Every structure is written in structure tokens, then in C-alpha cells.
Amino acid sequence: MIGIFAPRSAERLTGLGTTIFAEMSALALRTGSVNLGQGFPDVDGPRQVIEAAVQALRSGRNQYAPGWGVPELRRAIAQHQQRFYGIALDPDTEVVVTTGATEAIAAALLGLVNPGDEIIVLEPYYDSYVACIAMVGGVRVPVTLRAPDFRLDLDELAQAVTSRTRAILLNTPHNPTGSVLSDDELRGIAELACEHDLMVITDEVYEHLTFDAIRHRPLCTYDGMLDRTLTISSAGKTFSFTGWKIGWATGPASLVTAAMRAKQFLTYTSGAPLQPAIAEALGLDDTYFDDFRADLQAKRDRLCAGLDAVGFDVYPPQGTYFVTTDIRPLGFQSGYEFCLELPGRCGVVAIPHEVFYDDKEAGRPLVRWAFCKQESVLDEAIERLGRLRS
Numbered sequence: 074m075i076g077i078f079a080p081r082s083a084e085r086l087t088g089l090g091t092t093i094f095a096e097m098s099a100l101a102l103r104t105g106s107v108n109l110g111q112g113f114p115d116v117d118g119p120r121q122v123i124e125a126a127v128q129a130l131r132s133g134r135n136q137y138a139p140g141w142g143v144p145e146l147r148r149a150i151a152q153h154q155q156r157f158y159g160i161a162l163d164p165d166t167e168v169v170v171t172t173g174a175t176e177a178i179a180a181a182l183l184g185l186v187n188p189g190d191e192i193i194v195l196e197p198y199y200d201s202y203v204a205c206i207a208m209v210g211g212v213r214v215p216v217t218l219r220a221p222d223f224r225l226d227l228d229e230l231a232q233a234v235t236s237r238t239r240a241i242l243l244n245t246p247h248n249p250t251g252s253v254l255s256d257d258e259l260r261g262i263a264e265l266a267c268e269h270d271l272m273v274i275t276d277e278v279y280e281h282l283t284f285d286a287i288r289h290r291p292l293c294t295y296d297g298m299l300d301r302t303l304t305i306s307s308a309g310k311t312f313s314f315t316g317w318k319i320g321w322a323t324g325p326a327s328l329v330t331a332a333m334r335a336k337q338f339l340t341y342t343s344g345a346p347l348q349p350a351i352a353e354a355l356g357l358d359d360t361y362f363d364d365f366r367a368d369l370q371a372k373r374d375r376l377c378a379g380l381d382a383v384g385f386d387v388y389p390p391q392g393t394y395f396v397t398t399d400i401r402p403l404g405f406q407s408g409y410e411f412c413l414e415l416p417g418r419c420g421v422v423a424i425p426h427e428v429f430y431d432d433k434e435a436g437r438p439l440v441r442w443a444f445c446k447q448e449s450v451l452d453e454a455i456e457r458l459g460r461l462r463s
């Protein structure tokens with residue numbers, strides 16, 4: 074007898090559904106809304122970097138890159154870490170190029186975590202952390218950053234550590250809250266990691282997106298952290314090439330090699346002609362990084378002022394290109410429902426925080442808005458949101 078085949082996904086994917094970013098971008102497309110949801114810039118990164126990629130495409134760099142990444146990119150990543158943070162890396166053993174930070178996160182967890190290990194994550198968490206921890210059979214242990222300041226409570230962090238804790242998975246500057254971990258917070262994390270002999274995987278993709286006088290300092294530069302920290306970043310945010318998916322992990326050879334051993338069987342390698350172009354991007358002079366920051370800061374201020382005028386409680390970020398609001402002053406309670414209804418009400422799309430929490434109540438009234446958009450787009454969104462007041 075021929076039965077009807079009913080596909081069932083593996084149990085490890087239970088509850089993971091579709092990523093909120095895909096769901097909300099599809100909603101924006103369907104409804105013709107202004108998309109302040111998924112974080113991607115609406116203008117391309119530097120022209121000369123695009124030209125470098127075109128040049129690479131035309132000059133035959135179209136076959137597999139080495140699994141570790143092309144040598145000039147690995148060298149450029151090492152030089153970048155030296156130039157901005159004084160970190161010395163061997164480009165041959167302490168740097169691996171990945172398919173975006175997303176693959177670096179997956180490879181790090183696959184390469185370093187055993188089933189049953191506990192991984193401490195800051196919540197709200199980036200959604201791929203949850204999925205990857207689940208896929209490796211780990212157990213996530215969230216520590217909540219709470220509105221309005223979204224600071225890390227070091228006592229709560231210390232209480233989250235058990236004999237099964239394998240690693241802390243950190244993100245600073247932090248998506249979606251926009252917090253940049255302070256010197257005291259980073260020092261506290263470092264002390265805890267050393268005291269309990271923990272590894273730290275730190276996602277620093279927004280390293281160059283900080284505002285006012287705030288600057289990002291990598292956790293691996295703190296006492297005792299160099300040997301126990303795997304640092305992850307990506308060209309997507311810094312150079313506005315989110316679609317290129319060029320990321321990397323750096324750190325001691327032992328941790329980088331563990332991630333690489335997993336990575337080689339995920340994608341092996343990718344983006345061969347894009348890698349030399351990102352090598353060039355990493356070497357751009359300080360003006361590029363300063364101008365990019367200043368431009369985003371002005372956009373942050375513009376969107377924050379607009380959201381404030383609409384009537385939200387606004388929590389201006391220290392970094393990233395996202396701002397969080399509380400929707401309750403406008404009479405709404407659930408950010409998720411609000412975001413589903415927003416295209417119909419106003420023609421705007423945003424991201425509800427709730428999906429990034431185990432403690433759903435902490436995230437329920439919070440909504441994230443992306444400001445890496447042209448000023449006219451931000452203004453249009455604010456004008457449309459004005460309908461919420463009537």
C-alpha cells in the first residue's frame with residue numbers, strides 16, 4: 074500500500090519555527106510597508122570595496138577559497154584586531170573566515186559544546202543562538218537584560234553558573250537592546266569566567282557601531298581572557314554588505330581550530346571573490362569608520378526623536394543600528410501583536426522583542442526598530458506611525 078508521506082522535522086528543531094526576521098521582511102514585502110524590521114542597510118557599502126570584488130570576479134578568483142579563508146583576508150583581520158584593539162594574532166592559526174557571523178556561531182557551538190552542556194546567553198538573545206544551542210543539544214541558560222537600561226546584573230550572571238556550564242555566549246554591542254557592555258561589566262564577566270574556568274564565545278559584529286563617546290572593547294583584551302575567548306565578527310554590519318556573508322572567528326588556535334573542524338563540514342568555504350574585497354575594506358582609513366559611525370548616530374537621533382514624538386517610551390541605544398521602544402504609552406501591551414498589526418494600521422514593519430526571551434513578560438511590550446535606512450525612509454516611517462496617535 075502506498076501511504077501519504079508526512080514529513081516531520083527532527084525533534085531538535087521543535088519550536089524553532091521561522092526566524093522573525095524572515096517573517097517580518099516577508100510581511101513588509103506583502104504589504105508594501107516601510108521595513109524597519111530586519112537589520113540591513115538600504116544603501117551599499119563603499120564603492121571601492123565593490124570594485125575590488127568585481128576585480129576579483131574578473132581575475133579568476135572564482136574557485137574554492139582555502140577553508141580557513143584567503144590569506145590576504147586572514148592577514149587583514151589580524152591587522153584589524155591589532156590596529157583597533159592591540160590584539161596580536163597569527164593569521165595562519167588564530168583566524169578563520171566563515172559564511173557570516175552566523176556560521177561562526179554555529180561552528181563554534183558545534184566545535185566546542187557537548188550535548189547537555191549549559192551555555193549562558195544574554196537575553197534578549199539573537200535568535201540563531203537559541204537554534205544553534207538546540208541543534209548541538211546544549212541547554213541555554215538566559216540572563217536577562219532589563220529595560221530601561223538593559224545593563225548586565227553580574228550577580229545574576231554569577232548565579233547562572235553551575236557545574237554543567239560550558240561557556241558564556243556573549244553579544245556586545247548587543248542586538249536588540251543596543252547596550253554596549255561597560256568596562257565594569259566586561260571585567261566582571263572576565264573574572265567570573267576565570268574563576269569557573271569557562272570559555273566565552275563573544276559575538277562582536279557591531280564592534281564599530283557605537284555612539285557618543287562609547288567605544289567597544291573586546292572581552293579577550295581583559296586579564297585572563299585571551300586563551301579562553303573566541304571572538305566573532307562580520308563584514309556585514311561594518312561595511313554594509315550583509316548579503317555577502319563574510320564573517321570570521323579569532324582567538325587562540327585551540328578554539329579557532331575547534332570551530333574550523335566543524336566549519337569545514339558545514340560550508341567548507343564560501344565567497345571566494347568577496348574575501349579579497351573585504352580584506353581591502355578592513356584596511357580603509359579611520360575616516361571611513363568615523364564617518365559611518367557619525368552617519369548612523371545622526372540616524373539614531375532622527376528615529377529616536379520621531380518615535381518619541383509618536384508617543385513611545387524610547388530607549389536610545391549606545392550601539393548597533395537598532396532602537397527599542399516600549400509600546401504601552403500608546404495603549405498596546407503585546408509587541409508581537411502590535412508588530413503583526415502595524416503594517417495594516419500604518420504600513421510599517423518592526424521586530425517584537427518577545428521572541429528573543431525565555432522570560433516572555435520581560436520582552437512583551439518591547440519593539441525594535443532599525444535605523445540603518447535613508448533619512449527619507451525614516452521620515453516616511455515616522456509620518457506613517459503618526460496614525461497611531463489618532
Ligand code: PMP
Pocket residue numbers: 172173174175176199244248276278306307308309315318319320
Ligand atoms: N550576530 C548578531 C548579534 C547579529 O545581529 C547578526 C545579524 N546579522 C549576526 C550575528 C549574523 O551576522 P552575519 O549576517 O554576518 O551572519
Ligand code: GLN
Pocket residue numbers: 092094095110111112113248
Ligand atoms: N541581524 C539581523 C537583525 O537582527 C538579521 C539577520 C537575519 O535575518 N538573520 O535584524
